Amino acid sequence: MPDWVEPVARYMFEVGLRGTLKIAAIAVVGSTLVGVVLGTLITIRFWPSRWLIRLYIEVWRGLPIIVTIFAVFFLLPTLGSQLDFDPFTSAAIGLTLWGSAQVAEATRGAVASIPHEQHEAASALGFGWVGRHTYVILPQALRRLIPPLVGLLIGVIQNSTLALVIGARELLSTAQQSVDRLTAPPAFGGIGEIHAIELYGAVAVVFFLICFPLSRLARFLEQRLVV
Amino acid sequence: MTLAFTYDLGSYVAENWEFLLKGLERTLLVSAIAIVGAFVIGAVLGAARAHHIPVLSQLAGVYVEIFRNTPILVQIFFLYYALPQVGIKLDAATVAWLSVMVWGGAYNTENFRAGFEAVAARFREAASALGFGKLATFLNVTLPIGGRIALPSSINTYIAVLKNTALLYPIAYEELTTSALQINALTLETWETFTVLGVVYLTLVWSLSAAIRLVEGRLALPETR
Amino acid sequence: MRRLLAVAVIATFALAALAGLGMAATSGAGPDASAPTATPKKPKLPPLPREVRQRKRWIFGVKCDAPPFGYINVRGENAGFDVEIAHWFARFAFGKPNRVSFVCTPTPAREPALTTGRVDAVIATFTYTRDRDTRIDFSRAYYQATGRLLVPNDSTIRSAGDLSGKTVVTTSGSIYDRWVRKCFTNTKLVVTDNFTNALLTFNQKRADTLMWDDTVLVGIAAADRNTKLTNDTFLALPYGIGIKQGNVAMKRWIDSRLEVMRKRDLFYTILRNNIPTRFVAGFSRNILRPKVTFGYPPADRPSPETVCP
Numbered sequence: 001m002p003d004w005v006e007p008v009a010r011y012m013f014e015v016g017l018r019g020t021l022k023i024a025a026i027a028v029v030g031s032t033l034v035g036v037v038l039g040t041l042i043t044i045r046f047w048p049s050r051w052l053i054r055l056y057i058e059v060w061r062g063l064p065i066i067v068t069i070f071a072v073f074f075l076l077p078t079l080g081s082q083l084d085f086d087p088f089t090s091a092a093i094g095l096t097l098w099g100s101a102q103v104a105e106a107t108r109g110a111v112a113s114i115p116h117e118q119h120e121a122a123s124a125l126g127f128g129w130v131g132r133h134t135y136v137i138l139p140q141a142l143r144r145l146i147p148p149l150v151g152l153l154i155g156v157i158q159n160s161t162l163a164l165v166i167g168a169r170e171l172l173s174t175a176q177q178s179v180d181r182l183t184a185p186p187a188f189g190g191i192g193e194i195h196a197i198e199l200y201g202a203v204a205v206v207f208f209l210i211c212f213p214l215s216r217l218a219r220f221l222e223q224r225l226v227v
Numbered sequence: 228m229t230l231a232f233t234y235d236l237g238s239y240v241a242e243n244w245e246f247l248l249k250g251l252e253r254t255l256l257v258s259a260i261a262i263v264g265a266f267v268i269g270a271v272l273g274a275a276r277a278h279h280i281p282v283l284s285q286l287a288g289v290y291v292e293i294f295r296n297t298p299i300l301v302q303i304f305f306l307y308y309a310l311p312q313v314g315i316k317l318d319a320a321t322v323a324w325l326s327v328m329v330w331g332g333a334y335n336t337e338n339f340r341a342g343f344e345a346v347a348a349r350f351r352e353a354a355s356a357l358g359f360g361k362l363a364t365f366l367n368v369t370l371p372i373g374g375r376i377a378l379p380s381s382i383n384t385y386i387a388v389l390k391n392t393a394l395l396y397p398i399a400y401e402e403l404t405t406s407a408l409q410i411n412a413l414t415l416e417t418w419e420t421f422t423v424l425g426v427v428y429l430t431l432v433w434s435l436s437a438a439i440r441l442v443e444g445r446l447a448l449p450e451t452r
Numbered sequence: 453m454r455r456l457l458a459v460a461v462i463a464t465f466a467l468a469a470l471a472g473l474g475m476a477a478t479s480g481a482g483p484d485a486s487a488p489t490a491t492p493k494k495p496k497l498p499p500l501p502r503e504v505r506q507r508k509r510w511i512f513g514v515k516c517d518a519p520p521f522g523y524i525n526v527r528g529e530n531a532g533f534d535v536e537i538a539h540w541f542a543r544f545a546f547g548k549p550n551r552v553s554f555v556c557t558p559t560p561a562r563e564p565a566l567t568t569g570r571v572d573a574v575i576a577t578f579t580y581t582r583d584r585d586t587r588i589d590f591s592r593a594y595y596q597a598t599g600r601l602l603v604p605n606d607s608t609i610r611s612a613g614d615l616s617g618k619t620v621v622t623t624s625g626s627i628y629d630r631w632v633r634k635c636f637t638n639t640k641l642v643v644t645d646n647f648t649n650a651l652l653t654f655n656q657k658r659a660d661t662l663m664w665d666d667t668v669l670v671g672i673a674a675a676d677r678n679t680k681l682t683n684d685t686f687l688a689l690p691y692g693i694g695i696k697q698g699n700v701a702m703k704r705w706i707d708s709r710l711e712v713m714r715k716r717d718l719f720y721t722i723l724r725n726n727i728p729t730r731f732v733a734g735f736s737r738n739i740l741r742p743k744v745t746f747g748y749p750p751a752d753r754p755s756p757e758t759v760c761p
Contacts, residue, residue, distance in 0.1 A: 067428060215296060
């Protein structure tokens, strides 16, 4: 194994992969929480809230995620210095906006697919709207949400690479920095060799090893749950 | 409270519309090429997968899994930054349409495969009963019907292709997003830049989705209407 | 015996007081620096801006890919001419050179980093232009750079006049970006969002020439024997330290310390620390020295990057 491999591999895994997983974790948790809430609320027959949530969903699904991430990074700080997030957080927020829109749409479909009898039976048992949804509707709907949620996880993990454009240190950006550094002549801290294929190939392999099992899982769950 | 910025959309557009329009043209051109390519790839490889054509079906399967389970940005980087190492130097414009086309083709292959496999067996049996050979059955029965079944999912893929052209920013291909951000770097008129980007992309995506829903209604199979 | 002890105690207190006054004078900081103290001493330097004093460290935006001004060295640390200036500022403010954090600010990120308050100041090959001055403030000039063209050895480009029909690469938002867009309509311009990508674009022969500051390009031409610089120079505009608009306290502090560094010829020391010996003599004409002062172009003439050759 050539000398340059070890520090590069360490940098890419300890800094890069960790960054990717951190962004993905925050975005998935945030998307699920926000998305499930919005997707449930949109079923309430009150057109102003419906319209607003629908707008939210269509905007964050319609924009390219890279535009959303740039907007969070460049625009929010102009509204107040508390809204000045570092590249990491900005990317996580951007991904959460997109992810929550996806989850909201899926939740809406899942909740809408619960037969009306369930709502009636729950009301007959004395549950209010909140109780009905918390104890009867959502548990069933959430089961139907699991395949899309796995899909969301895959999507978020793959789209975390977009954080590169605002300078966050995730797997792809650490690979790019390593390629650039290695290519530079020794006077500038490099070794003058190009190893782009190895490093970008390694990034592709890592993502594949993470996403392929997840997509198999999603397919399996989909078949199991479509009764 | 004084805001930390000024907002003058009118003069922003007046000064920059030519450059932005050129960027939009490139976005649309790259998307169009990629969508046509993704359609062809999807139809051909989806058919191969659905009909289990030996060798081609397995190779298509590998292609699909690789390009659906790796991020598109990594694919773009590989085409633009890594291939020159083995002597294949593609310019930014080529990488632009090639990357989104290959990415979209992988998703579309699955869309068409599902569509073809969903064509009820009775249609295909009826076709062979009428004396159609395998290829003729495919062209006259499976493709039209399966293609229409696959329409919703493939349209979603095409819209995703359009949105993913924005990812050509790191390789400095001057499509709409890159052009707008270059103007932003020189003039710092950030709010105006993102207003334009937001309006253009949402208009494109929303009108495409709406148009497709109309067409879907027309093209849907009689029994699903 | 007791008298000896009393003298020793008084002497110790006197020494401590003198030391305290000495430290206060060099750091220029104090709880209420505007209130005159009882002991007369030489005129105080402007005080450290409050936000930096409270934070007890500096946050500077620097280049991370533009040697010899700002880059990451083999040990993974920020290094370079601009970075050393930052370390001197930390010494002046806190007595310790490492009370400073660095944020990488490639060309298009420099102004947003200031306007959003992400950094205290930007020391990142920041060329002064009148246009930029409308959005941010600059310290006094501290380095004279000019634009140069980096070309392969066998290139037919000899000067900026030969750019017609060629491809030029530079960084997004730079003075070169603005100049080429305005003046060279027959030239294909590629802009990248940082210098590393610009250099990569040139090295991969996706552009015929790389247009940038002479200081960085000289180092690259020296290290890469297949490239050279053309002889012509253009867009001579000095670097300044970028400061958020209206932050008068910051500007006063930075300008005063730059003057201190000029008088003590510290820029020459920093230059020697950062570039190969054979270039030092040539570049020593570009820095502030006890006998060399320069400023920004006068306001009555149009700004160079808006003037076409």
